[in-house]
Amino acid sequence: MNRYLIEKEKEAIERLKAFEPEKEPYYLCYSGGKDSDVIRILATLAGVKHEIHHNLTTVDAPETVAYIKTIKGVHINKARYPDGTPKTMWNLMPKKRMPPTRIARWCCSELKEQGGKGRLKITGVRWEESTNRRANADVIRVVGKPTATQKILENSGLSYTVTKSGGIVLNAQCGDNETVRDKKDFVHHCYIDRSVTINPIVEWSTRDVWEFLHHYGVRSNPLYQCGENRIGCIGCPLSGTKSMKSDFAKYPKYYESYIRSFKKMIDERKRLKLPTQWESGIDVMKWWLGENPDQLTLFDENELYEAMQEV
Ligand code: SF4
Structure with missing residues (x-):
């Protein structure tokens, strides 16, 4: 790996170690794509406790599901209605009364993002993926209870940004009068009743991702060899x-x-x-x-x- 990537790897590992929950493992959101393979390897290198979870959307490509099944220890989860019956794209469609669209991505919230409630999540979100990601993500992202969250941040003197989509993001750098301990305390205080994600590779480029995976000999999802740039539903x-x-x-x-x-x-x-x-x-x-x-x-x-x- 080139020396810049070695530095990025070290930094990502430090981030994972810095925010590791004390009692339960991290909830690692695993899509079967290249970015989630990177965080899977990084979590192992960091030696942090983690569980790997894939939430089925029922419109996952069969090749992706087959690849995910080859990953050791992965939990494959199905979303369910309160009465226990499985939620699917097909049975949700009449209930939602509209197809999912860019502005109403109800299938993401009903199927893909179910799970991990009350847990500290790790994702492979990267700025380079989209302008939306660049505007709404950083190393730490908190969604839910925005007023109370801002109050905690103000009281602890931590700098933060409120994004257009309503989340609150913090970077991992500590400015004057900020400490990693304060950020860790903030994260651990919030993740029980809000959605908190740690995005250790947020600034990595696509080239970094591939170089990292080749270095560690990861096969990655076969759909990439079929010419796909992104793995999705x-x-x-x-x-x-x-x-x-x-x-x-x-x-x-x-x-x-x-x-x-x-x-x-x-x-x-x-x-x-x-x-x-x-x-x-x-x-x-x-x-x-x-x-x-x-x-x-x-x-x-x-x-x-x-x-x-x-x-
Ligand atoms: S990735 Fe696309 S199809 Fe899949 S759950 Fe999200 S919006 Fe729906």
């Missing part, structure tokens, strides 16, 4: 129309499942007498793939808000 609306279409060409059974669940969603909208311009699942798919941009204003704020409430 099949038909993820965050990946853009081109990628969605290519997913559906590659996984036609998932395309059919989306069409069927869109139809159930239309039926539910009609039953509730909500406005809909769609008659078939294919109509919805065309809209979803951006072939009819006029419909982008279809959902009002109330509907968007309701879709983001946990079922």
